[in-house]
Amino acid sequence: MRPYLYYWYSTMCDRVVGRELAGSRPYLLVTLLAASLSGLFTVGMWASLAGLVLTGAMSTAAAGTAIVASQTSGRALNSLVRYSAVMFHHGLYLHDYYAFIAAYQSTTAKRGDTQADAPHEVTLENASYTCPGQDKPTLDSVSLTLRRGMVIALVGENGAGKSTLVRLLAGLTVADHGGRVLWDKTDLATADAESVWRHVGLVPQRHGRWPLAAWENITLGQPREHGDERVWAAADRVGMGDVLRALPDRLDTLLARSVWGGHELSGGQWQRVACARALHRQPAVLILDEPTSEMDPRGEHQVFRQLRECKQDRITVVVTHRLDNVRLADWVIALDGGRIREQGTFDQLVAAEGSLVGELHALAQDR
Incomplete structure (x- = not known):
């Protein structure tokens, strides 16, 4: 990559230097003119004052x-x-x-002030969403109901609308074209956003790797008023307890090798920290978007086993491309082109003729 990167670096430097050289001549001319006029007026002022003093028209x-x-x-x-x-x-x-403020306001959904409570049921009624600047909706007329105690797996190819559906469920975006997302009886379009997000635990594909202490990465900086037991419990659930106990300062170890005294984690360990962060919140809606893509099989199995063990307290939604993990879900929803193509249990969908889940499962078995 060095020759290629050096080429672009040289190209940008030449462009910057060229513009500076092009502007140097007018700049020098203006500076010379200003200095000449300043000197001329100064000489004229001194000459005038000297003349007035010498002629007696002005005192010294x-x-x-x-x-x-x-x-x-x-x-x-x-x-x-x-x-x-x-x-x-x-x-x-x-x-x-x-222009930036206007663009931001155009993409920010107008919210209400209704306080949303932890939902027992999330319902989508003809929910659609079209990304700004696009004509075709990313998610088109999706209707479904998710209930507490369920582990739901979202599957589908890239661009099927999985991430958009996740954002609607979490209240990060609001359905358009007359569709609705309801938490029990509360329409998220009229709900206060902060009251919604208070009940959501989200593990995105690009999770935060904060250069902070281990306990801050899990608690997101919340006070340690409840002690460390809850932090350790969340870490143990995802298999990070022994790793954190082996660190020099345990939970107080800085997770950043670039800073003196810090310690760096592997990609899979960071994913476990992100999962522990979501579990520590004890949310009513837990959403995980490819949460185990960098984990080893043992860590992956442990995370999904924990999701099932604590599923009664929340609605759990998992976005995954690994069909082996889909087996652990109570309900599977396959998206295709922004619409629900099929839904049911894993065994039902694999056995169905022409099933997308069956096709993806067969491809996974052939690898």
Whole structure:
């Protein structure tokens, strides 16, 4: 990669230097003109004052006062011009700032102030969502009901709409085109976002690897008022307890090798920390998007076993491409082109003729 990267680095440097050289000539001309005019006016002022003093039209004290006043006013004028230029320079970016705010507001759903409680049932009624700038909906008229105590697996090819469905379930985005997402009887479009997210535990594909202490990575900086028992319990559930106990400062170990005294984790261990983070929240809606892609088979099995053991307290949704994990789900939903193609138990879908789950399972077995 070195020659290729060096080529692009040289290209960008040449472009920057070229623009600087192109602007240097006008800059020097303007600076020379300004300095010449400044010198000319200064010489003229001194000559005028000298003439007035020599002809007796002005006293020496008055001339000295005039010199001090001119120097003071010159400095003030110089500051005024300099700060005016700075203000003009920053003003050039105001349009970009307001354009960014407008774009942000256009993609941010308008929420209400209804307080959402932990749901026992999540219902989607013709839920659709179209990404900004696109004509075709990412998720199109999806209707389903998820109940507490269920482990639901979402499967499908890339671009099938799984991540969009997850965002709707978690209240990160709001359904459009008249569709609704209900937590029990509360429409998420009218609910206060913070009250919704308080009951959600989410493990995204790109989880945070915060350069903080181990306990902060699991608790997200929440106070340790409940002690460390809950933290250790979450770590043990995902198989990270022994790893954290072996660290130099246990839960107080900084998880960042780039910082002096820190310790780095492997990719699979970071995924376990992310899962422990979600379990520590004890959410009513637990969503995991490819949570074990970097784990070894033993760690993967342990995480899914824990999901089943604590499923009665929450609605658990798992997005996965590994069909072996789908066996552990109570209900499987296969998405295709933004719509639900099929749903049922794993055994039912594998046995069905023309089933997408059956096709994916057969491909996985042939590897």
